[in-house]
Amino acid sequence: MAQRLNVLVCSGASCLSSGSIEIKKKMLEEIKKAGLEDEIRIIETGCMGPCELGPVILVYPDEILYKKVKKKDVEEIVENHFLKGRPVERLLYKSPETEKLIKKHEEIDYFKKQKKIVLRNCGMIDPESLEEYVALDGYEALGKALTEMSRDEVLKEIETSGLRGRGGAGFPTHLKWKFTKDAEGDQKFVVCNADEGDPGAFMDRSVVEGDPHTVLEGMAIAGYVVGASKGYIYVRAEYPLAIERLRKAIKDAKEYGFLGENIFDSGFDFDLEVRIGAGAFVCGEETALIHSIEGKRGTPRPRPPYPSISGLWEKPTNLNNVETYANVRHIILKGGDWFASIGTESSKGTKVFALSGDIQNTGLAEVPMGTTINELIYDIGGGAPEGKEIKAVQLGGPSGGCITKEYFDTPIDYESLTELGAMMGSGGVIAMSQDTCMVNTAKFFLDFNTFESCGKCTPCRVGLKQMYKMLDKITKGEGEKGDIDKLVELGESIKKTALCGLGQTAPNPVLSTIKYFRNEYRQHIENKKCSAMVCTDLLTYTIDPDKCKACTLCAQNCPVDCIDGERGVVHEIREDECIKCGNCYDVCPFDAVIKTTGELE
C-alpha cells in the first residue's frame, strides 16, 4: 500500500551521533499515538549530505527538509505537519542571504549545484533493504551485463564512459579491468578498497553505509568482465556500521540470487567477503592492502608487477575504490556516452567531495567534474563561518596539497589540480581560514605520515622524520635561516626515492604550503610569530589590568599556578612559568586575558 507520507530520517554517521535514532523512535511513538501508522512510513536512510544541518529529516512527497531536529520537536512536526498539513516553519532551512524560508530541499543552495550519480540513492532509501534498492533499478545493470552483453561489450562501455579511478590517482578504469581480464591465471579476484584513511574524507563511508548494494553490483560487474568468481571488500575497522551493512547486503544479495552461483542463469558465479583493516593508513596503498587481506603486515612492495598481473595470493586482481565501483551500474544502464557527456575533456562524470574545516556547510557534495573550487566551497559550502575568509583549501589529504584563493576559479579535474601542486585524492576538501596556521597544518600532515610510514624504505622512514623535526622546531620558534630551503630539498628527494605512494606524496603538504605560504614560514622563523595564533610556543598571555575583575577564576584553572593575585587584587601571569595552555584565556568571563604573538616591539 502506498503511504501518504514517507519520512526519511538521515542516519549517516553525523546525524546518528547527534541523535537521529532517538528522533526516529519518538516519531514512531507519536505517529502511533495520532493513529497515523498506516499513512506514514518512516525510513532510516544513509547520509543525505548536509551534515552541518543534522539531524536532518526529509518528508516526501512534499520534499520538505527539517534541520537540526530535536527529540522535543517531534510532537510538533507530527501534530502540525503530518496531521494538519502545516510544515513547522522554525525548523525549515533559511537562505543565509535573503533570510527567506526554503521548504523544498532541492531549492536549497547546498543541493542545487550538485549532480548525484554515485550518491543517487544515499539518503533516499533504507540501506538495509534490498527491496528498496531493487525498486530503484538495483541489480538491473548486473542483469543487463550478464544476459545481454559480452564481457568485451561491458568493457567497451566502461572505456567509452572515460571513468577513471576515484581513489585519487585517476587511472583509467577500463585499462585496469582489461589488464586483469587479459592476465593469465586460473583464479582471479576483484577487490574493493574501502580503507578510507585520509583524514577529512568520509565519502566512501557514506556510500557504503547509505547504499551498500551499489558497490556490490559494481564489483559483480567487474568480476564478470575480468573473469573473477571471488571478491573482497577491505573496510577499515573504524567504520563498524559500514562493515555491518556490507555484511547484511552480501547476505541478502546471496539470498535473492544476485550474488552466489549461476547469477541470472548466466553461468556466472560471484561471491564476496568483507575483510576488516586494523588501523594502518598505508593499507590504502594497493599492494599493502593486498598483503593485509592475506593476513600479513600491511607493507607495500615495489610495482611492477601490478596487482592486475599478480595481486592477491599472486593471482590477477582488479582493485578499485568504492566510488569507482559505485559508478559502474549507472554507466551500464545509461550508457558510456551519457557518462562521458558529464565533466571535462579529461575527467568524466562526477566526484563526491567531503567538505569540512572552516566552512559553514560541512557535509558531502557530489558535483560534475569541471565545477570550480569557488562553486564548491562558496555556492555549496557557504564559505567560512562568522565572516571569515577562506585563504586556502587542502585537497587530497596527507598526500595532497593546498590551493590558495587566487586559484579558486580552477575547474576541478585530475590534471588541473595536479598542476597546482594538489591532487584530486579521494575527495576530502578542508577549508582553511585566517585561523589556520599553514606551518602547523603541514606539521600535522607530516606527523600523520611519519607515524603511518611502515618503515620499509629509508627515504620515508628517516626522511620524513627529519622533515618533521625541522617543522617542529619552526613551530616552537627555534627555526633557523635556511630551514625552508632544507625542507624543500629533502622533500623533493623523498618524492623521488620513496618506495610507495605514501612516501612519494608525503612531502606534498609541506612543499605546497611553502610554495604558497612561504611568508608564514618566514614569520615563524624570523619574527617568532604565528599570525593564526595556533602555535602555542609563539604565544604570550597577559592580563589586561583594566578589564580584570580579580575573580580568581583564571588562577583556579591554571595548572602550573603561575597567576598571582587574589580577590580584589588584579591578577598577573608570571610569564617565565607559563606553559601557554590557554586555560586562563578560555575561562575568563571578562575577556581580560590577552593573547599575543611575535617578538615584542
Added chain:
Amino acid sequence: MEEAKVKIPDNEYYQKLEEYINEVKHMPGTLINVLHKAQGIFGYLPVEVQSFIADKLGVPYSKVYGVVTFYNFFSMEPRGKYVVNICMGTACYVKGADRVVEYFKQKLGIDEGETTEDGLFTLTSARCFGACGLAPVLMVNEDVYGHVDRDKVSEIIKKYKEKEKNE
C-alpha cells in the same frame, strides 16, 4: 608492565577463541580476523594469547607478533574500561582537537596511550572517524560525542565516573 593489573584470562575465553578459530581456520589469510576476535574477547592481546593463536593456526609466533605490532588497532596492554578515543583527523585538528587532548590529559592526569590508575579510562587518539561534520569529535568506547569543548570534556568524564558508581 605492572604485574598486578594483568589478569591472566581464564579458560572460558580461550575456549571461545578456539571455537572461532576452528570456524574460520580454512579461510585463507584469516589471521587478522582472528586477532580482531581475540581482542574483542580478551580486551587486548597479551603474549600468551598471541602464542595460543599461533599454535592453533599453525603459523610461527613471530608472524603473529609481527602483525599485532604493525597495526594500531591491536593493543598488547590492557585497556581501561572506557577508552577515550579522540579523532585527530584534519577537520578535527583545524577545529582544535589537540586542545581537547590537552583537556583530557589535565583532567585525567595521564598521557596519551596511558590508563588511569583506577583502570577506568584509557586516553588514545585516532585517525579520522569520518564524522567531520561534528568536529572536534571523540568516541568513548562506542559512544560518539561531537563539537567537544572544555565543558563537554568535564561532562563526559563525570558521566562515566557516575555510571561506574551506580554499577
